[in-house]
Structure formats: structure tokens, C-alpha cells
Amino acid sequence: MGKYLKRIGTFFTMLLMLIALWSMTAMAATDTDRNAFYVQVPADWENPCVWAWDSDGNNAFEAWPGEEMEADPENEGWYYIWLPSFANHVIVNANDGSVQTEEQILDSNAAWMTVKAADTVEVTYEKQTSGETPAYTEKFTVHAKVDESWENPCLWAWSAPDGTNAFEAWPGKAMKAGEDGWYTAKAPVFVNSVIINGNEGSVQTEDISIDPAEVWITVEADGTYDFSYTDPDKAAVADITVQVSAPADWESPCLWAWSAPDGTNAFASWPGEALEEGENGWLQKTVPGWINSVIVNGNDGSVQTTDISVENGKDIWLVINGPEDYTVSYEEPELAAETEAAAEEVTEAETAEESEAVEEAKEKSSPAGPIAAVVIVAVAGAGIGIAAKKKKAGK
Numbered sequence: 001m002g003k004y005l006k007r008i009g010t011f012f013t014m015l016l017m018l019i020a021l022w023s024m025t026a027m028a029a030t031d032t033d034r035n036a037f038y039v040q041v042p043a044d045w046e047n048p049c050v051w052a053w054d055s056d057g058n059n060a061f062e063a064w065p066g067e068e069m070e071a072d073p074e075n076e077g078w079y080y081i082w083l084p085s086f087a088n089h090v091i092v093n094a095n096d097g098s099v100q101t102e103e104q105i106l107d108s109n110a111a112w113m114t115v116k117a118a119d120t121v122e123v124t125y126e127k128q129t130s131g132e133t134p135a136y137t138e139k140f141t142v143h144a145k146v147d148e149s150w151e152n153p154c155l156w157a158w159s160a161p162d163g164t165n166a167f168e169a170w171p172g173k174a175m176k177a178g179e180d181g182w183y184t185a186k187a188p189v190f191v192n193s194v195i196i197n198g199n200e201g202s203v204q205t206e207d208i209s210i211d212p213a214e215v216w217i218t219v220e221a222d223g224t225y226d227f228s229y230t231d232p233d234k235a236a237v238a239d240i241t242v243q244v245s246a247p248a249d250w251e252s253p254c255l256w257a258w259s260a261p262d263g264t265n266a267f268a269s270w271p272g273e274a275l276e277e278g279e280n281g282w283l284q285k286t287v288p289g290w291i292n293s294v295i296v297n298g299n300d301g302s303v304q305t306t307d308i309s310v311e312n313g314k315d316i317w318l319v320i321n322g323p324e325d326y327t328v329s330y331e332e333p334e335l336a337a338e339t340e341a342a343a344e345e346v347t348e349a350e351t352a353e354e355s356e357a358v359e360e361a362k363e364k365s366s367p368a369g370p371i372a373a374v375v376i377v378a379v380a381g382a383g384i385g386i387a388a389k390k391k392k393a394g395k
Helices: 002-030 335-363 369-394
Strands: 034-040 049-053 078-084 089-094 112-117 120-124 139-145 154-159 183-188 193-198 215-219 225-228 240-245 254-259 283-287 293-298 316-322 325-329
Touching: 049 078, 089 112, 139 154, 154 183, 193 215, 240 254, 254 283, 293 316
Parallel strands: 034 112, 139 215, 240 316
Antiparallel strands: 034 078, 049 089, 112 120, 139 183, 154 193, 215 225, 240 283, 254 293, 316 325
């Protein structure tokens, strides 16, 4: 009977997982509603961006500082961005993320925000701009790595053969420098041709025909190029395995992993992905080799470690004793040996405490002292036996 009940329980668990997965897929497919979010920022806040998420930790964008806003040509001083309607937690930042507001929780992200200073923000849901908001256009990211002799690289993009340009005038949109040596800019998905240029357009590649998808273009000094739809830097790093020993009361432990400082996440949303049963008592998860930061969490993300910095490209073993008590190894430690050592320490401490109790009893003894000491020893011995039984039962 027990076997049948176990099978039924397993079946319903799998059914619930499938329903949850279907629901997530359906939401991802249908939740395309977006709102225009407007912001005014101080004059010294350059290239304002928005980082946005919902109360469950689902991010609107892949990496900090989020998505760059666009200036509204009809409303001087106002910037706008089309945000997914679910993302009602926002941080406005600028100057490559070096200045930012505090988290703002909005009733709706169809809002107008005035940022007077990092700690002075006003939000209204009454329209503060005139005219219509420019229509939402889906975009994709173009990455370019150019020779050091190419200064201030720009992106020119258009649709062939009809010749519709993405930008108003040559040399196009200035590309933003990243810490990894790549420059980035976004182009609307209607384009299928690009040119990377530099030095105010005096040096350039030939026309490059591409699919409207995130692309990485490497350009030599003479303008020759190569491109890929996967990040060459990350593709060169093999996946790694993170092995974890988590506290027993951390139910359903998960792993969250990302690359710092660019903020590229390995998983779509918090608390990450569930750790799986591995060998020798370890829980494990395979992640991209480019990650260099992890968090182990449990109980639906309500308990977690602090940010743990790790070396990328190496398998990792994490022994977690508490939120701020952990060890990181790049070779497998002996979990059994550590457990035995801890047990020995506990036993030694208990023995010391019992000896102190006996000595104290002897010092305070009356004429019946020797008999009392024997009773205390007997009780202590019974306690040791009970403790030993509990330890065996727990294995």
C-alpha cells in the first residue's frame, strides 16, 4: 500500500510541476503589455537608464544598469522607456550606474517621475508631457570590439534593400564602452545590415548583413571583421559545476549565479535554479563558466548566504553553515571527516562540562556526598547514552 501511495504522490508532484511550467510559459508568451515610463533627471545625469523588476524578483533586463532611456524629441528634458507592465519596482540611474535613485515601488509604471537629486524623487500618474509617446520598437544589441586606433566607434544600421535607416544621420549611434573591451548599441529589429565605424566615420567596415538578433562583431584595424551570435569571450569558457553542502533546515536549496561587475545573470529570476542530488552527499548545479559570484538560498529564497565571490572557469565546492559562515574550495573536501571532527569537539565539550559538574558536586557534598556523586555520575552516563542514540538515529 505504501508503494502505491508513494507512486500517487510522485505522479501528482510531477503533474503540479508541469502545470506550473505551462503557466510560466503561457505568462511569458502572453505578457507583452508595456507602458511608457517617463523621467526627468538632473542636468549632470548623462545617459539615464532604468533597472526594473517585480515583487517576485523577475527582472525586466538582463544586467545592471538596465535599459538606456531615450530622449523624447517633443518634450525637452524628458526621457522615456517602454517597460513590461509587470515591472513596478524601478531604480533610475545614470553616468554608467554611478548615480541612482533609491528603489521606487509604483502603482503602475505608466508614470512620470521627476528626479531632482538621488534622494529626491516625485512620481505622478497624471500626464506631464504633450503629444503622443513614440511607438514601442523592439530592439537588439550589437556588440563591437574594435582596434585601439578606432576612436569613438559608432553603429550605422538600415534595412536592405528598401534602405530604411535606423538613425537620422551618419555616422549613426555612438556605441557605449564596457569594462570588457566591447562597445554596445541597440538597433531596431527591422534592420538587417550594419556598419561599424570610428574616428568620426573616417574608418569603417564594409556592409555587414546580419539577422536581427544580438550579435558580436570583432573589427581589425583595416576594417576586416568577423561576427558571431554568441559571446566569443563566454563561449570560450566551459561550463562548471557548483557543489554545495547546505544546512539541513534550508529546504529546497537553490543557486543564484551571475557575473560581476557587469551583472549578467545565469538564471532568469530569483531564487535561481534548484540544486540537484550529486555524489558523496553533495548537491550540485552546472552553470556557465563565466560566472564569478554566487548565492546559495533555501526556503523559497527567505534564507540565503551573502554574495560569494568565486574564481570563474573552475569547479567549486561550497560548505554552507549559515548566511555568513561558509567555505569555498576548488578541490573536493571530505564532508565525512568534517562531520566527525565536529562531533568529536561536541563530545569533548560535553565531557568537560560533566567533569566540572561532578567536581562541583563533590566540593558542595554533605556527609552523603559520595552517594550524591555516584547518583550524578549515573545520571550523566544516562545522558551520554541518550545522546548517542539520537546521533545514530540521525544518520
